[in-house]
Amino acid sequence: MGGPELAPHTARRSERPGTPGALRASVARVSTLTAQPPILRTEGLTVRFGGLAALSNVSLGVPAGEIRAIIGPNGAGKSTFFNCLTGVLRPTSGRIVFNGEDIAGLPSHTISRKAIARSYQITNILPGATVLENVRIASQSRRHNWSMLRHHRAYTDVIASARTALADVGLAGKEDELAANLSHGEQRNLEIGIALATVPKLLCLDEPTAGMSVAETHATVELVRRIARNLTILIVEHDMEVVMGLAHTITVLNYGEVLAEGRPAEIQANPRVQEVYLKT
Numbered sequence: 001m002g003g004p005e006l007a008p009h010t011a012r013r014s015e016r017p018g019t020p021g022a023l024r025a026s027v028a029r030v031s032t033l034t035a036q037p038p039i040l041r042t043e044g045l046t047v048r049f050g051g052l053a054a055l056s057n058v059s060l061g062v063p064a065g066e067i068r069a070i071i072g073p074n075g076a077g078k079s080t081f082f083n084c085l086t087g088v089l090r091p092t093s094g095r096i097v098f099n100g101e102d103i104a105g106l107p108s109h110t111i112s113r114k115a116i117a118r119s120y121q122i123t124n125i126l127p128g129a130t131v132l133e134n135v136r137i138a139s140q141s142r143r144h145n146w147s148m149l150r151h152h153r154a155y156t157d158v159i160a161s162a163r164t165a166l167a168d169v170g171l172a173g174k175e176d177e178l179a180a181n182l183s184h185g186e187q188r189n190l191e192i193g194i195a196l197a198t199v200p201k202l203l204c205l206d207e208p209t210a211g212m213s214v215a216e217t218h219a220t221v222e223l224v225r226r227i228a229r230n231l232t233i234l235i236v237e238h239d240m241e242v243v244m245g246l247a248h249t250i251t252v253l254n255y256g257e258v259l260a261e262g263r264p265a266e267i268q269a270n271p272r273v274q275e276v277y278l279k280t
């Protein structure tokens with residue numbers, strides 16, 4: 001059901017646009033990722049705010065292990081899409097199939113336990129707690145009850161996975177610093193560490209390089225690439241250099257609809273995309 005309803009995408013000259021197999025075939029040639037079944041699929045995802053369709057019939061599939069960028073001008077529906085995936089918003093209609101299960105409309109704490117995490121600006125950080133505490137709390141939150149506190153081994157597991165998450169985001173050695181004392185870039189990466197501590201299978205990154213210096217941006221690109229070896233990543237990002245360098249596949253949203261989907265080079269060359277987005 002998902003395939004033929006994918007929105008218009010760049011097709012090669014030899015392939016007729018809109019042919020259900022066209023996108024699948026073109027992606028399969030360039031990536032072994034598509035050998036994986038999609039870990040995430042949306043079908044006809046629609047969100048209406050009164051008369052406005054923030055998302056309109058969005059159908060897409062993301063293979064496990066992929067880094068998928070979601071781009072589009074302001075107001076295109078990117079945040080709304082993330083809000084639906086993470087249970088912040090209940091879609092008006094449509095399905096969100098994650099790991100074979102429809103999760104549309106489930107509350108965010110339930111979705112979090114199904115291993116979808118989101119890193120969103122630096123709002124999840126407790127500035128007065130240490131770096132390690134920040135990640136430990138997130139790691140603990142994913143264990144379903146507090147009985148584990150009685151078990152020393154479970155507690156040391158939590159600390160160990162918190163330290164691993166910190167090492168993954170380049171904050172090893174900063175465990176005992178107050179989060180408030182980290183640089184802006186380090187705080188953004190701590191935010192990713194907090195998300196990783198919940199051991200997600202799908203990680204949604206909302207503008208991870210916003211407000212970062214050039215050096216911090218490069219480091220974060222490397223960070224995302226590194227952590228992507230073990231999970232699937234959706235990334236909303238305005239920095240086109242970051243997007244083009246990082247994404248396996250790009251989905252372009254415009255006015256709540258999928259305008260195009262394809263490899264970075266295809267998206268860059270797509271006249272419709274250039275018109276609405278890249279030129280600006």
Ligand SMILES: Nc1ncnc2c1ncn2[C@@H]1O[C@H](COP(=O)(O)OP(=O)(O)O)[C@@H](O)[C@H]1O
Nearest residue numbers: 049052054072073074075076077078079080081
């Ligand atoms: N809670 C809301 N109530 C009403 N309109 C909203 C709400 N959230 C988003 N919108 C509208 O939905 C559209 C998509 O917004 P959003 O998903 O934030 O876009 P993006 O993240 O791509 O900039 C915009 O027109 C925005 O004004």
Ligand SMILES: [Mg+2]
Nearest residue numbers: 075078079080
């Ligand atoms: Mg947004």
